[in-house]
Amino acid sequence: MDFAWSGEQDGFREQVRSFIQEHWSEGARMREDLERPERVKEYQKRLADAGWLTMAWPEEYGGGGASYIEQMIFAEESTFAQAPTGGQGADRLGPALILFGNEEQRREHLPKIAQAETNWCQGYSEPGSGSDLASLQTRAVRDGDDYVINGQKIWTSGAQHADWIHVLTRTDPDAPKHRGISYFMLRMDTPGISLRPIVQMTDEAGFNETFFEDVRVPAANMIGEENRGWYVSATTLDFERSGINRMAEAVPIYDRLLAHSKAADSAGTGRRVIDTAINRQHLADTAIEINVARLLGYRVSWMQSMDLVPNHESSISKLFGTELQQRNARHGINMLGLGGQLRPGQSQAPMGGELCYAYMATVSRTIAAGTSEIQRNIIATRGLGLPRG
Ligand SMILES: Cc1cc2nc3c(=O)[nH]c(=O)nc-3n(C[C@H](O)[C@H](O)[C@H](O)COP(=O)(O)OP(=O)(O)OC[C@H]3O[C@@H](n4cnc5c(N)ncnc54)[C@H](O)[C@@H]3O)c2cc1C
Incomplete structure (x- = not known):
């Protein structure tokens, strides 16, 4: 089995990275920018001009006719950099309209979503x-x-x-x-x-x-x-659960935690977070889990690229990726000691309070788009053929 990217895919990843670096300020936090929706919109318009906002849609509806794998690379790199992507119109409503909408609805709504003109x-x-x-x-x-x-x-x-x-x-x-x-x-x-x-x-x-x-x-x-709306919404939910972003959100936090853990503490004692064995174990565990989560996410995109419909596979990826986010934040906040509980904006908060924020914010990740229990039910019944409870 060859898991390597093609030269073209590697090239596209580089292109996305440079675009983000040029158009989205380095180190910008999504949550700060969510308070400024006009900034997100401006960036989305640039993505639309580059043809990336809805790149896997058919060209007649404002898409770029790109592959699901390219779309996934774009989403992954954007999430690593904490940069916005297309939002709900591009990720959920649009794909459902392509499948279930009538021609008039597609022509009315899809090009506007593709051009970042409407938010859903x-x-x-x-x-x-x-x-x-x-x-x-x-x-x-x-x-x-x-x-x-x-x-x-x-x-x-x-x-x-x-x-x-x-x-x-x-x-x-x-x-x-x-x-x-x-x-x-x-x-x-x-x-x-x-x-x-x-x-x-x-x-x-x-x-x-x-x-x-x-x-x-x-x-x-x-x-x-x-x-018959239930059947449309079931497909919308499959799209919602498919994203690589669940796993990718953990990565920038983990990377900064790792860098912080290797550095001597700011109080001048010379101590480092990684001097404690359990912290090294946690960092190693998370590195393994991130790799597993990436492969689970890649499988979903690969299935889409083969015109297969991922269902329990999306649930596996969603479940593992969101629980990974929580473990990452939980280990991180513990590794930072009492100071880890300081919030962003509080003086002396290690890593600017980022772990404290992540700890609070990731609570909701295993609830949004269907709870972990519901994902386990889907995996048990549709994936493993087990009886309903
Ligand atoms: C960050 C975030 C964003 C969201 N955004 C949106 C949005 O934009 N639009 C929208 O419509 N909704 C949104 N939601 C809502 C989300 O879809 C629901 O919260 C979720 O489906 C769970 O429903 P509930 O909160 O009513 O919990 P409940 O369904 O009441 O569940 C309570 C508990 O019971 C468990 N449970 C329930 N049924 C079963 C079962 N059959 N087997 C085992 N355990 C079970 C659940 O796992 C959970 O632990 C969002 C939620 C979050 C956290």
Whole structure:
């Protein structure tokens, strides 16, 4: 088996690295820039001009016709450098529209996503429906050429910066739960939509509660058929879980932790983090896990490039990559001693509080896009053929 990259792929990786270095300030932290969405947008427009925002889409919809492997290399290098990629429009809604949208919807939305003109958010979860998503209660009732939506979504990431939302609603309350759901696209400035931010323990407000009060959406904005929205969303979730970024997010933190661990402490005692055996063990373990996680992620992209549909393979990659992020942050914060608990911005925080931030931020990684327990269920049933519990 030959795991080596081709010369062309190596060349493309170098190209991506230089692009990021030139256009995204070195060492910039995504979280700081999320506070400045206009900066992210400006960078995404540059990516669009380079043809990289939606590079694996068909050319007729604004894509570059590139391979999934190139797309993965781009995503991996961007995440290593903590630089933005395409966001939800490019990663989730767009691919679902390519598969399930009608021609008019594709022509309307895909080129705008490819040009970074529109930002999307995802309205799936509700206060009582997360893992058991098909139990969702937000209602859409047909009224002439429109549907009228009432209900509430929660954990809507980035809704405060989004122009559009893709949302799951119940259109047939009497049907079995998976068969009464329809999938709509709505402008966020539609009358009747309101947001309430949710503040996390990192002090950021990355997601929201989203309320719908008599919101009218044209029937033409439905993706796929009425009451068949569940099957569209299942594919969107497969796309969401496929990304190499889950693993790649751990890498820059690990690299800086490793460099910090080798350096003498700033108090002038000459002590280093790596002088303790258990810390060396943790660093070695994480290096192994990062390599394993990369190969799991590469397998998903390779399957996509062969026109295979990764399902439990995406769950394996998502599960391992997100739990790796948590282990990396947990070991790191312990290795830094009591000071590791200091937050970014607090004086004397080792590594600028980066490990403390990562420790708090990665708690959510094993919940977002389906919890670890749900991924294990998918691997057990669809991957191993074990019975449902
Ligand atoms: C950072 C982040 C971003 C998010 N962004 C979005 C977004 O943009 N849009 C959106 O719609 N949603 C979003 N979510 C919501 C996310 O999809 C849900 O939180 C997730 O699906 C879990 O649902 P829940 O929170 O309702 O937990 P629950 O489903 O109530 O689960 C509670 C616990 O029970 C366990 N559990 C539940 N069912 C089973 C089972 N069958 N077997 C074993 N264990 C089980 C779970 O694993 C979990 O530990 C986001 C979440 C996070 C953390």
